Amino acid sequence: MTLYRAAVMDTPRDPLVEGPDALRADADAGLLVRDGVVAARGPFAAVAAAHPEEEVVDLRAGVLLPGFVDTHVHYPQVRIIGGLGMPLLDWLTSCALPEEARLADAAHARAVAREFVDGLVRAGTTTALVFGSHFPGATDAVFAAAEAVGLRMTAGLVVGDRFLPEPLLTTPDAALAHGRALLEKWHGRGRLRYAVTPRFSLSTSDAMLEACAELLAAREDVWFTSHLNENPTEIEEVRRLFPGAGHYLDSYHQHGLVTARSVLAHNVHPTAHELEVLAGTGAAVAHCPTSNCSLGSGLFPLAAHLDAGVRVALGSDVGAGSGFCLLKEGLQAYFVQRLLGPHGVDLGPAALLHLATRAGALALGLSDQVGDLAVGKQFDAVWVRPQPGTTLDVVLRHGADAPDALAKIFTLGTPSDIAVVWVAGRTVSGPSAPVPPPLPLEAA
Ligand SMILES: O=c1[nH]c(=O)c2nc[nH]c2[nH]1
Numbered sequence: 001m002t003l004y005r006a007a008v009m010d011t012p013r014d015p016l017v018e019g020p021d022a023l024r025a026d027a028d029a030g031l032l033v034r035d036g037v038v039a040a041r042g043p044f045a046a047v048a049a050a051h052p053e054e055e056v057v058d059l060r061a062g063v064l065l066p067g068f069v070d071t072h073v074h075y076p077q078v079r080i081i082g083g084l085g086m087p088l089l090d091w092l093t094s095c096a097l098p099e100e101a102r103l104a105d106a107a108h109a110r111a112v113a114r115e116f117v118d119g120l121v122r123a124g125t126t127t128a129l130v131f132g133s134h135f136p137g138a139t140d141a142v143f144a145a146a147e148a149v150g151l152r153m154t155a156g157l158v159v160g161d162r163f164l165p166e167p168l169l170t171t172p173d174a175a176l177a178h179g180r181a182l183l184e185k186w187h188g189r190g191r192l193r194y195a196v197t198p199r200f201s202l203s204t205s206d207a208m209l210e211a212c213a214e215l216l217a218a219r220e221d222v223w224f225t226s227h228l229n230e231n232p233t234e235i236e237e238v239r240r241l242f243p244g245a246g247h248y249l250d251s252y253h254q255h256g257l258v259t260a261r262s263v264l265a266h267n268v269h270p271t272a273h274e275l276e277v278l279a280g281t282g283a284a285v286a287h288c289p290t291s292n293c294s295l296g297s298g299l300f301p302l303a304a305h306l307d308a309g310v311r312v313a314l315g316s317d318v319g320a321g322s323g324f325c326l327l328k329e330g331l332q333a334y335f336v337q338r339l340l341g342p343h344g345v346d347l348g349p350a351a352l353l354h355l356a357t358r359a360g361a362l363a364l365g366l367s368d369q370v371g372d373l374a375v376g377k378q379f380d381a382v383w384v385r386p387q388p389g390t391t392l393d394v395v396l397r398h399g400a401d402a403p404d405a406l407a408k409i410f411t412l413g414t415p416s417d418i419a420v421v422w423v424a425g426r427t428v429s430g431p432s433a434p435v436p437p438p439l440p441l442e443a444a
């Protein structure tokens with residue numbers, strides 16, 4: 001057992017519903033961790049007195065937060081982060097899809113999988129819903145990389161049978177067979193789960209979406225993820241391709257793909273009826289603010305989602321998004337709501353923390369395990385500890401109170417300020433993280 005002593009902040013209650021007081025901030029907390037689980041929590045003096053024999057790890061030089069939960073991120077796109085200046089469909093054609101085709105090469109895919117998982121944990125992400133690759137071998141590689149590091153990951157084979165470059169195309173039968181094999185191998189293994197992942201309606205025929213439905217029905221605890229209402233040109237094209245669908249969401253819903261185990265990314269341009277269906281089914285939306293800004297997709301209507309009762313969490317959407325760190329996504333979400341003026345939601349620091357942690361856990365059906373640091377939860381945590389003398393270090397030393405410190409962390413924090421990351425009590429990034437094996441590049 002280990003007794004961590006730290007300033008701890010988390011949001012077991014929802015600040016978007018209950019207001020800023022929902023931030024739980026303990027200036028000098030003791031968290032006793034046994035077998036990767038928070039076994040006791042309270043004022044440090046009280047927990048230490050009750051467990052005098054435990055080794056104490058003193059983290060008071062920084063702030064301890066729950067591990068971040070990224071609800072939308074693309075594994076094959078790590079190396080193309082930063083492709084600026086294009087709207088969605090141009091960016092896909094000239095930037096993302098050519099790079100994704102390179103994952104046909106197994107050694108390349110393994111290297112990218114390692115870079116991807118490493119990028120996530122260095123940024124403090126301990127749980128992620130991941131778009132895999134169009135290639136079964138490459139998707140297998142990202143599961144293996146996540147398992148090796150210990151990342152809590154839900155992912156799946158990305159499938160499509162139109163719009164894509166030829167090497168990325170598949171058929172409904174092949175998608176089903178490959179998806180089933182990956183699901184049987186990885187779903188429920190350790191912290192890994194499978195998500196049925198059609199790329200987006202634009203790249204999937206009704207027959208492909210029917211194959212997705214068949215795979216989703218294979219096991220009751222399998223997840224579903226895809227894209228929705230990201231860009232006006234995309235939406236228009238989906239309307240043309242699915243004349244029988246009432247709207248974009250309907251192209252999935254008609255096949256039974258929209259449920260409480262569905263996470264749809266973006267939804268920047270929803271109709272009122274789509275919000276109603278999302279709320280009614282319990283499906284969640286992954287809000288990807290840096291991606292939406294970078295591709296010029298639009299300003300996310302968070303208020304309309306919340307008013308309709310739709311669950312929303314954050315996604316980095318790497319590689320259209322500008323990096324893995326959910327602190328940056330939180331800040332960008334805040335900026336976007338400010339730009340919406342009277343139509344924006346007032347996102348205080350507690351709301352940003354919730355969106356980056358517990359909201360993601362809720363969206364992924366994992367809130368009984370992760371998302372906050374209550375007793376009984378897994379010790380998935382990040383220690384924000386800026387290097388002495390950095391601007392974040394300076395402003396934290398002159399902060400007023402806990403919400404103020406949290407606002408500063410979201411404003412200035414980067415992966416280099418995240419000193420240690422734990423998943424289930426084990427260090428996955430930081431000084432004592434296991435050194436990963438060498439890249440298998442010689443196999444190329
Ligand atoms: O932001 C996005 N990134 C993608 O890779 C993608 N594919 C379909 N739609 C998409 N949107």
Ligand SMILES: [Zn+2]
Nearest residue numbers: 072227265317
């Ligand atoms: Zn995406």
